[in-house]
Amino acid sequence: MELEFSKCTKEPSVYRKTIKGELLVVDVYVDDLFVTGTSKKLINEFKKGMASKFDMSDLGRLTYYLGIKVVQDDRGITLNQSQYAKKILENAGMAKCNSAQAPMELGLNLSKAEEEQEINATDFRRNIGCLRYLLHTRPDLSFCVGVLSRYMHSLRESHGVALKQCLRYLQGSTSYGLFLERSLQKVPRLIGYSDSSYNVDPDDGKSTTGHIFYLGKSPITWCSQKQDTLALSSCEAEFMAGTEAARQAIWLRDLLSEVTGQA
Structure with missing residues (x-):
């Protein structure tokens, strides 16, 4: 099998090829390959062809990657980062906190609040960095985390209170994620x-x-x-x-x- 693919101009890490009307798509991330297509036979042939040219391991169907759990069934694909979310809460010392109904108080307008007392910047920045990675499967947190990210240079008490509200919401929604429905x-x-x-x-x-x-x-x-x-x-x-x-x-x-x- 000839391993000849066309590189996508809009996303250089994605490669595609068509054989007799069947589509094969390969996504490259560092030294890992994600393979999908319209034909299992074509996928298996590709894996055999790659194994004949390179030293590689076939890990089978994708189930877990970079902290994202992947569940595939006849209805579609479910993505969530529940374990990562729980780890964020543990590292923040809020693993047993009460949950909140919303990630941010209604009508809250944060500002630089330079008159307020400063808070620990290291903990705040670490938590925000973790939350930003969680956004891969949590669009419901995008606005809240985006606003909190604006004050990383000078952190005040009101910013810390807003972060705790976001983490309390996360406590009650660790199982949330994305469902990509089969169409x-x-x-x-x-x-x-x-x-x-x-x-x-x-x-x-x-x-x-x-x-x-x-x-x-x-x-x-x-x-x-x-x-x-x-x-x-x-x-x-x-x-x-x-x-x-x-x-x-x-x-x-x-x-x-x-x-x-x-x-």
């Missing part, structure tokens, strides 16, 4: 939503952009971040959010088209 359509429809919150930062008046994209009924990418430019109106803030979402939509559309071979 009957050959290429499910790509659907995206965008929004913005105008002039919510009390320090610089900048707005926050947010968007999420679904492939069929499954969320595949999301974002929540402060806008780079100061919007002069809520309409302008919405345009900025819409522009970012449109850029992401174009990239996703081109990537899916290139991988599947369908426009």
